[in-house]
Amino acid sequence: MLKIRKPSQLNTIIDPDILKLVTLRLYQLDTTLTTPMIIMEQGDSLSDIEKELGFPILTNLFDDISYPNPDFVRFCEALEDHGGCYEMLFLFSDGDDAMEIFIPQGWRRSVALVDVFSFCRHGPLNLNPIPSQ
DSSP states (O other): OEEEOSGGGGGGOOOHHHHHHHHHHHHHHOSSOSSOEEEOOTTOOHHHHHHHHTSOSSBOTTTOOBTTSTTOOOOOSEEEEOSSEEEEEEEOSSSSOEEEEEEESTTTTOGGGHHHHHHHHHSOTTSSOOOOO
């Protein structure tokens, strides 16, 4: 798992498409973040994501309904499919307190993340599109 907070850390991102997207987001938000942008890596698991966030992403915190229950409502602010990766945005307040997670799709057969990929593919995408420019 990579954690990016400032431009000097961008050289740790190997995938050129994810690098371009994270660079754009870093400059759209701020050049120094209080919470990191997270790029998942091969071998990371759902529990790794949730440990970093501090809450579950496949269970709604308000009603305890979990994915894939048809009544499940995801609570991330935005979920975008960029073709090469999924981008999830969580806002924690009206200020700058947010966290973004980038999940590469190249290793979607990862057993550890099968529920996350299913969630990303089947959830209602683009409810709150994230500007790409």
